[in-house]
Amino acid sequence: MLKVRIFSFSYIYNGIPADETKNGGGFVFDCRFIHNPGKYDEYKDFNGKDENVKEFLKKQQVMTEFMQNMYKIVDKAVENYKKRDFTDLMVSFGCTGGRHRSVYSAESLFAHLTEKFPDVKIEVSHLNII
Numbered sequence: 390m391l392k393v394r395i396f397s398f399s400y401i402y403n404g405i406p407a408d409e410t411k412n413g414g415g416f417v418f419d420c421r422f423i424h425n426p427g428k429y430d431e432y433k434d435f436n437g438k439d440e441n442v443k444e445f446l447k448k449q450q451v452m453t454e455f456m457q458n459m460y461k462i463v464d465k466a467v468e469n470y471k472k473r474d475f476t477d478l479m480v481s482f483g484c485t486g487g488r489h490r491s492v493y494s495a496e497s498l499f500a501h502l503t504e505k506f507p508d509v510k511i512e513v514s515h516l517n518i519i
Contacts, residue, residue: 437492
C-alpha cells in the first residue's frame with residue numbers, strides 16, 4: 390500500500406525534511422512567493438489550521454492557482470506510484486516560519502488526497518507547530 394507523507398516546514402528553522410525511507414526525498418514546494426499572513430499582528434499567534442489564516446490565504450488568487458496546479462502534479466504521481474506498487478511518496482511545503490502558508494498547503498493536500506484516494510495511507514506532519 391502506498392503511503393504519502395506530507396510535511397510543512399520552515400526554511401529558516403529546520404530546512405527541507407529528511408527522507409527517512411532513503412528514497413531521496415520527493416516533491417518540495419516553496420510557498421514563500423505567496424503573501425504571508427505572518428507579517429500581520431492579527432495572524433502572528435495563529436497558523437494555517439486556524440480559520441482566520443485559512444480565509445486570508447483563500448482570498449489570494451495566487452494561492453488558489455498554486456493549490457490547483459500542485460494537486461494535478463501530486464495526483465499524477467500518486468496514480469503512477471500506485472500502478473507501480475511503490476510504497477512511499479513524500480511531499481513537503483516550506484515557507485519562512487513554517488506556520489502559515491506551508492501548514493495551510495499541507496493540510497489542504499491532506500484533505501484532497503484523503504478524499505480522492507481512500508486506498509492510500511496519508512500522514513501529515515507540521516515541523517514548526519505543535
